[in-house]
Amino acid sequence: MTIAGWITLILSVGGVTLLFAWCIVRVLRKHTPDHELAHVEPVEEDQTDQR
Amino acid sequence: MAEPHQEAWSSRLGVILAVAGSAVGLGNFLRFPGLCAQYGGGPFMIAYFTSLLLIGIPICWAEWTMGREGGALGYHSSPGIFWVLMRRPGAKYLGLLGVLVPVGVYCYYVLVEAWCLGYAWKAVSGDLTRPGFDYAGFFNRFTGIGADGSALHLGLDAVGFWLVVVFVLNFYFIYRGVSKGIERVCTWGMPVLILIALIILARVLTLGTPDPTKPDQNIIAGLGRMWNPGDWARLADPQLWLAAAGQIFFTLSVGFGVIINYASYLKPKDDVVLSGLTATAANEFCEVALGGLITVPAAFVFFGATAVGGGIFGLGFQVLPNVFAHMPFGTVFAVLFFALLFLAAITSSLSMLQPGIAFLEEGLGVRRKSSVALLGLVTSVGTMLVWWFSHDLKVLDTFDFWVGTIGIFTQGTILIVVFSWVLGFERGWAEAHRGAEMAIPRFFKPIMHYVTPVFLLGIFAMFVLQKAFGWNLSFVAPRFAPSGYITDLCGPTPNGPARVAVLFLACIGIFTALLINLAGERWAAKSTPGDSAP
Numbered sequence: 001m002t003i004a005g006w007i008t009l010i011l012s013v014g015g016v017t018l019l020f021a022w023c024i025v026r027v028l029r030k031h032t033p034d035h036e037l038a039h040v041e042p043v044e045e046d047q048t049d050q051r
Numbered sequence: 052m053a054e055p056h057q058e059a060w061s062s063r064l065g066v067i068l069a070v071a072g073s074a075v076g077l078g079n080f081l082r083f084p085g086l087c088a089q090y091g092g093g094p095f096m097i098a099y100f101t102s103l104l105l106i107g108i109p110i111c112w113a114e115w116t117m118g119r120e121g122g123a124l125g126y127h128s129s130p131g132i133f134w135v136l137m138r139r140p141g142a143k144y145l146g147l148l149g150v151l152v153p154v155g156v157y158c159y160y161v162l163v164e165a166w167c168l169g170y171a172w173k174a175v176s177g178d179l180t181r182p183g184f185d186y187a188g189f190f191n192r193f194t195g196i197g198a199d200g201s202a203l204h205l206g207l208d209a210v211g212f213w214l215v216v217v218f219v220l221n222f223y224f225i226y227r228g229v230s231k232g233i234e235r236v237c238t239w240g241m242p243v244l245i246l247i248a249l250i251i252l253a254r255v256l257t258l259g260t261p262d263p264t265k266p267d268q269n270i271i272a273g274l275g276r277m278w279n280p281g282d283w284a285r286l287a288d289p290q291l292w293l294a295a296a297g298q299i300f301f302t303l304s305v306g307f308g309v310i311i312n313y314a315s316y317l318k319p320k321d322d323v324v325l326s327g328l329t330a331t332a333a334n335e336f337c338e339v340a341l342g343g344l345i346t347v348p349a350a351f352v353f354f355g356a357t358a359v360g361g362g363i364f365g366l367g368f369q370v371l372p373n374v375f376a377h378m379p380f381g382t383v384f385a386v387l388f389f390a391l392l393f394l395a396a397i398t399s400s401l402s403m404l405q406p407g408i409a410f411l412e413e414g415l416g417v418r419r420k421s422s423v424a425l426l427g428l429v430t431s432v433g434t435m436l437v438w439w440f441s442h443d444l445k446v447l448d449t450f451d452f453w454v455g456t457i458g459i460f461t462q463g464t465i466l467i468v469v470f471s472w473v474l475g476f477e478r479g480w481a482e483a484h485r486g487a488e489m490a491i492p493r494f495f496k497p498i499m500h501y502v503t504p505v506f507l508l509g510i511f512a513m514f515v516l517q518k519a520f521g522w523n524l525s526f527v528a529p530r531f532a533p534s535g536y537i538t539d540l541c542g543p544t545p546n547g548p549a550r551v552a553v554l555f556l557a558c559i560g561i562f563t564a565l566l567i568n569l570a571g572e573r574w575a576a577k578s579t580p581g582d583s584a585p
Contacts, residue, residue: 001275008092009278012100013340020336023329026488027064 058127058229058409059316065234067326070313071333072237072398074304075244077163079338080392081363084277084346086298088359090291093280098295103335106296106510109495109503110305110463111331113470115323116483118314126574127315128410129308129462130567134574136474143571144564145469148462149308150410151563153403154426155454155556156307158433159447160403161221164396165213169193170368171389172207179385180376186369194364195441199548202441214438218431220397225404226423229316233401241333244394247387248341254384255349261377268355273348276356289513289524296510301456302338303331304402306463312406320486328489337395346371353377364444367392404430414570429559436555440548445539449552452518452536460511467504476500 001009060066087095121132129149133142173179173189193210195202205211224232260269285291304310314323350358350366353374359366375385404426411422433450440446470479476499483491516522521532533542539549 001271002279004093005275005279008096008280009274012092012096012278013343015100016332016335016339020329020332020340023325023332026325027067027329 059318060234061230062234062238063321063326065230065238066313066317067330067333068241069233069237069398069402070304070310070327070330071337072241072244073307073309073313073402074302074330074334074399075241075337076160076302076395076399077167077363077367077392078298078302079334079395080248080342080346081367083298083302083338083342085359085363085366086294087343088277088347090294091281091285092278094283094285094291095295097286098292099299102292102296102299103331105498105506106463106467106503107299107303107305108328108331109499110467110507111303111310111327112324112483112491112495113467113479113499114305114310115314115327116479117466117470117474118311119317119319119321119323120482121311122315122317123319126413127312128406128413129311130410130570131413131574132311132315133469134571137469140571140575143567143574145465146308147560147563147567148458148465149311150406150567151556151560152454152458152462153308153406154430154559155433155450155458157400157403157430159437159450159455160396160400161217161430161434162210162214162437162447164393164400165210165217166194166368167389167393167396168217169208169210169213170372171386171393172213174372174375174382174385174389177382179372180381182376184372184376186373190364190368194368194444195438196444197442199440199442202438210438214434217397217400218427218434221400221404222423222427224401225408226419228419229405233405236401237398240394240398244391244398245337245341247391247394248337248345251384251387251391252341252345254378254380255345258349258352258378261352265355268352270348270352273351274344276351276359277343277347293510293513293517293524296506297456297514300463300510301459303334304399306459306461306466307403308406308462309402311466312409313402315409322486322488324483324487324491325489349374410566410570414566414573416573433555433559436548436552440551442548445546445548446552449536449539449549450556453553453556456518457515460507460514464504464507464511467499467507471500471504 060069087099089095090098117132117136121127121135124135126132126135129146130143131146133146133149134140136142137145170179170193178184191197193202193208195210202210205215224236226232227235256270258270258273260266262268300306310327317323346366347359350370354370358370358374371388372385375381375388378384407426408419408422411417411425412419415422417425437446437450470476480491480496480499513522513524516531517524519534519537521530521534523530536549538544539546540553
């Protein structure tokens with residue numbers, strides 16, 4: 001196997017493996033807000049002027 | 052509006068694995084390695100990754116985006132989604148191939164899936180790795196490649212029994228629905244598939260030099276056969292670019308009618324950018340990192356460079372079983388390999404049925420039992436044709452060319468042109484980012500807007516000129532001669548089975564167009580002046 005072959009292999013296999021790992025980590029990571037969410041009362045469309 | 056559908060994905064990972072399962076198929080483990088070795092690793096991978104950036108990922112994002120938007124408006128089939136997004140009555144016909152292509156491809160793909168299951172059983176019985184086994188003879192008998200009708204048997208050593216099994220399995224899971232059927236199969240199937248591939252990969256990479264009398268045939272040389280760049284001047288060869296772009300296009304299942312359908316079951320603010328990229332990355336990992344390190348090196352260390360050039364079916368069903376026969380614990384690895392191919396195939400074939408089911412249900416208002424029965428009838432007839440006319444696999448090849456190649460290219464081109472030039476690119480770009488968990492890099496903006504449609508149209512035109520009209524791919528001294536796909540239909544010596552295959556495809560195409568017409572009337576009658584539908 002030539003040096004160029006090793007470079008092609010490492011770049012190709014490494015590139016797709018890193019991309020896949022990065023995507024999976026981002027998908028599986030839970031998104032928890034770093035602050036408490038504001039509490040908003042639901043308001044019907046016809047009640048907007050009563051807020 | 053269409054009737055509300057209860058179908059939905061139960062988890063985000065589920066839809067990603069389902070799309071990845073649809074994309075990962077036999078091509079990942081057999082076709083890609085063969086092409087890469089044929090064209091030389093370095094130049095081919097440059098063309099391959101360029102095509103991934105220019106057509107694969109952009110069309111994937113466009114399809115996910117259009118699917119989710121159409122689903123939010125109550126439509127899940129390609130005709131319905133094109134109709135509701137473009138707001139023109141004729142637009143629904145642009146989605147015709149989004150129904151026809153997966154149904155047509157299913158008709159022959161399910162037969163190859165049955166080969167995989169039959170070979171897995173043959174491996175379990177120990178016959179496949181028995182010394183002196185006649186691989187070519189068994190393949191010819193099993194597939195009926197020698198004469199029409201010769202594969203029409205139902206024993207365990209014939210494809211018929213396994214065809215019935217996979218047909219029943221596919222329709223059982225599709226009857227259970229998107230979440231309980233497709234998602235459940237892919238949620239289990241894809242991790243198992245990757246695990247099996249990793250086990251086989253570990254075995255292949257530790258093969259060393261199996262035959263000390265042939266020191267040149269070692270695993271490092273096998274990797275070199277796959278990845279050594281060869282001649283960099285091949286980068287100027289249009290054939291190489293055509294092969295790489297075609298592989299990217301077909302491996303990702305873009306323009307197939309599947310992603311747009313799967314994405315339509317997302318919620319309006321579910322992410323599509325990261326999900327689409329993850330499904331693409333999963334497919335690329337299976338193809339480049341697993342398929343690229345297993346198939347060709349394994350074949351090379353036992354049989355040398357000549358073993359690699361036998362085409363997909365030759366490599367997968369004749370060379371590799373022989374490789375396993377020469378390997379310690381070969382029976383185990385043969386079973387694992389064909390189980391791997393079967394898993395890859397069934398997660399793909401399931402995805403081919405759902406677009407048709409979705410169209411029948413929302414277009415004609417039929418219930419699941421009726422849609423499954425109707426689709427089962429149509430696909431049974433198509434599969435019977437492929438099964439019976441097995442001589443030289445002529446009908447399988449004809450289906451693959453007209454539906455699985457020309458049809459996919461056409462639908463993919465329609466999709467990206469509609470997304471980028473008809474619906475309005477800025478609108479599509481904004482829609483893609485609704486609920487997105489990552490931003491699409493800005494350099495993709497001009498790519499998706501201009502480069503992808505033009506690049507795809509160019510590749511498609513070259514493909515048709517070469518494969519149908521026999522262009523020698525020379526711009527200096529071009530020559531044309533109709534290819535076998537044309538002369539089979541209208542040459543001086545037409546091929547009967549090929550004509551039957553195209554006639555069948557034309558019939559279901561016309562039938563689908565009539566159903567789309569009926570569906571359009573139904574959708575128009577249901578839409579009220581306040582609706583966003585046309």
